[in-house]
Amino acid sequence: MRKEKIVxxxxxxxxGLIFAGGAFYFYQTTKSLPDSKQKTVTVKNPSPTPEETIxxxxxxxxxxxVLDKKVVNVIGKTKTDATIIIVTKSDQQVIKPTAIGSFxxxxxxxxxxxxxRITAISANGEEKTVEKIVTFSTEEF
Amino acid sequence: xKKALFFCLILCLLLxxxxxxxxxxxxxxxxxxxxxxxxxxxxxxxxSRIASKVAQLKLTEKKGTIGTVTDxxxxxxxxxxxxENQRFIDLDELTKFNSPSDKSFGVSDLKKGTTIGILxxxxxxxxxxxxxxxxxxxxxxxxxxxVILINKKEFSLIVVDKDQKQTTVDIENITKTYSYDKSxxxxxxxxxxxxxxxxxxxxxxxxxxxxxxxxxxxIILLPQIPINPKINIAxxxxxxxxxxxxxxxxGKKLTPITKD
Numbered sequence: 001m002r003k004e005k006i007v008x009x010x011x012x013x014x015x016g017l018i019f020a021g022g023a024f025y026f027y028q029t030t031k032s033l034p035d036s037k038q039k040t041v042t043v044k045n046p047s048p049t050p051e052e053t054i055x056x057x058x059x060x061x062x063x064x065x066v067l068d069k070k071v072v073n074v075i076g077k078t079k080t081d082a083t084i085i086i087v088t089k090s091d092q093q094v095i096k097p098t099a100i101g102s103f104x105x106x107x108x109x110x111x112x113x114x115x116x117r118i119t120a121i122s123a124n125g126e127e128k129t130v131e132k133i134v135t136f137s138t139e140e141f
Numbered sequence: 142x143k144k145a146l147f148f149c150l151i152l153c154l155l156l157x158x159x160x161x162x163x164x165x166x167x168x169x170x171x172x173x174x175x176x177x178x179x180x181x182x183x184x185x186x187x188x189s190r191i192a193s194k195v196a197q198l199k200l201t202e203k204k205g206t207i208g209t210v211t212d213x214x215x216x217x218x219x220x221x222x223x224x225e226n227q228r229f230i231d232l233d234e235l236t237k238f239n240s241p242s243d244k245s246f247g248v249s250d251l252k253k254g255t256t257i258g259i260l261x262x263x264x265x266x267x268x269x270x271x272x273x274x275x276x277x278x279x280x281x282x283x284x285x286x287x288v289i290l291i292n293k294k295e296f297s298l299i300v301v302d303k304d305q306k307q308t309t310v311d312i313e314n315i316t317k318t319y320s321y322d323k324s325x326x327x328x329x330x331x332x333x334x335x336x337x338x339x340x341x342x343x344x345x346x347x348x349x350x351x352x353x354x355x356x357x358x359x360i361i362l363l364p365q366i367p368i369n370p371k372i373n374i375a376x377x378x379x380x381x382x383x384x385x386x387x388x389x390x391x392g393k394k395l396t397p398i399t400k401d
Contacts (some may be wrong), residue, residue, distance in 0.1 A: 066203040066260065083321070083366055087344050089281050092359055094321040112276050113207050113258030115223075117283045119342070125367035127285060127303070131223065135205025135260055141235075141273045 054079055056120040056128040066135045067109070075104045078120040078128070085119045109136050204263035204270055207280060210255045218251065218272075220259070230259055231271045240277040256280055282355050284308055284343040287368040288335060296332055300341055303371040309354040310343050320362040330362055338374050340366045 060075040061067070074086055074093075080101045086093040090110050097103040107116060112135060119129045208220030208228060218230040232248060240246035251257070260274040286302035296312040312318075312332050320330035335341075340363035345355035368374060 064204040064206050064263075066205050083363070085285075085321075085342055085361060085363075087283065087342060087359065087361070089344070089358070092319065092327070092344075092361055094327050094361065094363075113205050113260075113278060115207070115280060115283075119285055121285075121340070121363070121366050121369075123367070125340070125369045127369050129285065131283075133205065133207055133223075135258070137203075137205065137260055137274070139260070139273065141203075141262065 054082060054120055054122045054126040054128045056082075056084075056118065056130055058118055058130050058132060061116070061132055061134050063132050064135075065132075066137055068136070068138050070109050070136055071106050072109055072116065072134055073104065073106055074116065074118060075102075076118065076130075077102045079122050081123040082120040085121070087117050087119075088114055109134055111136055200266055201262050201264050203260070205258065205260045206270070207256070207258050207278065210251055210253055210257060212253070213248070213251050215248065218257075218275075220257065229269050230261070230275075231269055232275075233271065236261075236272045236275060238275050238277075243277075246277060250277075251275075279346060281344050281358065282347055284310070284341075284345075284355070285369075286341060286343075287372050287374050288337050288339050288341050289374055291335060291337055293332075298335065298341075300343060301372055301374065303369045305373055307353065308343075309351075310345060310360075311348075311354065311356045312360070313356055316357045316360060318360045318362070320364065321366070323365055327361070330360075335360075335362060336364070338368065339364050340368050 056076060056078045058074070058076040060073050076084075078084060078097055078101055080097055080099060082097060082101075084093075084095050084097065084103055086095070086105065086107055088107050088109055091108040093105050093107055095103055095105050109116070114134050114136065116132045116134060117129060118132070119127055121127045206220075206222060206228065208222045210218055211221050211227070212219035216232050218232065220228050220230060222228055236248075238247045238250070240250070243250065256278055258274075258276040258278045259270060259272050260276075261270040261272040263270050284300055284302055286300040286308075288298050289301050289307070290299040292298070298310045298312070299307055300310050301307050316332075318330045318332060318334070319327050320334060321327050342361040342363065343355070343357050344359040345357040348354035348356065
């Protein structure tokens with residue numbers, strides 16, 4: 001008896017929902033807006049995105065790093081069409097990035113403080129430069 | 142309904158008994174194998190020492206930087222770094238001073254405007270460096286730009302950078318010249334291969350008498366890479382009165398050559 005009541009209640013709710021939904025749909029289809037309230041929206045073609053400017057991020061070495069080796073890994077990312085020039089007081093490298101713009105190389109440094117200057121020059125000549133200071137020292141303190 | 146209530150009651154009772162049994166067994170394990178007080182104290186001591194060392198290591202790190210002295214006292218130097226940031230460097234009795242030309246170089250030899258390299262312990266909290274080594278250094282000048290004038294007689298170039306700053310670059314016997322080719326990479330080159338309106342990277346050292354002049358130690362020519370669009374390479378881009386003064390080879394200059 002109780003089970004029958006629950007089933008009946010569910011059926012009643014379902015029928016009610018279907019009826020209400022049908023009534024709402026019918027109301028929406030017959031509704032019309034007066035011309036004065038209608039507005040024309042024109043979607044303009046989006047303006048072209050400005051050309052990407054050159055970028056250069058260096059993940060290694062970190063600035064002011066102290067190393068106990070005279071060979072430093074230089075790892076970074078730039079535009080895929082860029083040419084990367086890495087210069088120190090005693091070494092120089094010119095490399096191209098991979099298809100995803102990442103690059104990795106090694107440069108030699110000297111005793112004490114060294115400036116590693118990394119420049120990326122894109123195909124149109126735009127350039128971006130990052131300088132890192134690295135120190136070679138085997139001193140323990 | 143009564144059945145359900147009875148079932149819940151039994152379930153709660155069972156859970157309570159189970160957890161209390163677990164608690165008793167935990168306690169009993171501890172009492173069965175007690176740690177001697179001495180050993181426990183030693184362990185605590187070791188733990189605290191490790192923790193303090195880890196904290197210290199986290200707080201400090203070795204760092205090396207370069208800057209120009211802006212202020213000096215017996216215990217502190219203020220420097221201006223390459224990015225114009227000001228930084229305080231602490232000195233103590235363990236700080237060593239080195240100069241390539243003067244073995245007796247010390248804190249009293251430091252003057253405002255001196256360029257130094259600092260190696261020391263950086264404290265992340267105070268953001269100060271306790272210097273362990275201070276070195277008198279000469280930092281190289283780097284120029285990325287375009288060649289706008291070549292003096293083949295005097296082995297000099299005028300290079301302009303993206304800020305339109307013109308620098309005269311003297312080529313000496315020590316100057317290493319390279320050229321970058323997309324197919325063969327970096328190859329050795331020479332002064333005769335340098336052409337006007339070419340992209341160039343110069344590493345050199347400033348002329349002490351003329352800050353618009355540098356002596357090149359390395360030159361990289363990039364003929365296949367276009368010049369930065371910000372660089373004005375028009376023939377009238379030469380600064381008014383810009384000249385390349387011939388050198389006698391001993392550093393003494395003769396008659397200036399002026400661009401027509």
